Amino acid sequence: MEQEAKKIDRKHILWRNSNWKKRLNHLFSDIENWGKNFEKIEIQKSNIPQAREELMHKFDIDPDTVPAMAILLDKHRTSFVPMGLWVIGSNGRVNITTQNNQYILVDLGGDNDEPSQWTIVNPSKRKERISFDQNILKKIIEDEDIFV
Amino acid sequence: MKGYGLIRQAYSQVEKYYIKIIDDAVFRKNNAEYLKFIEFSRINEYAYFVLFWGQFESLINDKAFEIEGEYFKEIGFMLRVQLLVSQTHEFYREIDRYYYWRCELAHGRISEFPELTLATIFDKIEEIIETINNNPLPIGEDFYDFFKMEND
Secondary structure (H helix, E strand, C coil), X not given: CHHHHHHCCHHHHHHHHHHHHHHHHHHHHHHHHHHCCCCCEEEEEEEEECCXXXXXHHCCCCCCEEEEEEEXXXXXXXXXXXXXXXXXXXXXXXXXECCXXXXXXXXXXXXXXXXXXXXXXXXXXXXXXXXXXXXXXXXXXXXXXXXC | CHHHHHHHHHHHHHHHHXXXXXXXXXXXXXXXXXXXXXXXXHHHHHHHHHHHHHHHHHHHHHHHHHHHHHHHHHCCHHHHHHCCECCCCHHHHHHHHHHHHHHHHHCCCHHHCCEECHHHHHHHHHXXXXXXXXXXXXXXXXXXXXXXXXXX
């Protein structure tokens, strides 16, 4: 928060927001490509209203929409819903929900256009972090508990 | 770190509930409900951060009492931290940052505060606690002494 205070102006906030959508689109594109290995998979993409971000509000920038995604495989539905960009402790957060599990996916990459490091964190146990990749996606789609 | 673990587990259970409700609202295209529960989730994070911080503050107070006796009550929180962590150490800056957030939240500035990634913040605070508990000298003191010698 203090770091943001040193460099923020309207142009920067607009850039961060545009960069957030770019990173989300990249993430969902990866998920879509990884999902091609499954038969009978259905991908549903949508745009949802962006939650209030204080820094955008401060610079009179209206909330936009952000991409969201759901994957249907047989009777399993897995959804990816962005929660927010300005999240202390990470560079954006996406919720993952299946029928039986809920996960917090965060980008631990830097906030200056560094490559994303999408990681699933476990708030209940110390330092349980799992890099989000094709193998983990498979387990999530099949509704396995990845922290067991 | 039993108390810390319990707080983490309690937070995790409630947060999972919010994640499910938020997803359900998105699925039903109920935007008002979705945005409302994102706010609830955010408030929940603040509450658990302040609770977790309270445990950490209690540890710092106990350690400061061991070193300074009752006099520790006369000095502010960050001065108590200085008894345990050198100002030159990165942990000191981290604690200072968290203390700033805690004061902002505890003094009512929740509407201007961003979301928290509690999993990573809890991890960092637990790392600091473990290091404090395992070090008889203030953390970073060797470097601090070296710095003082260089400047004498």
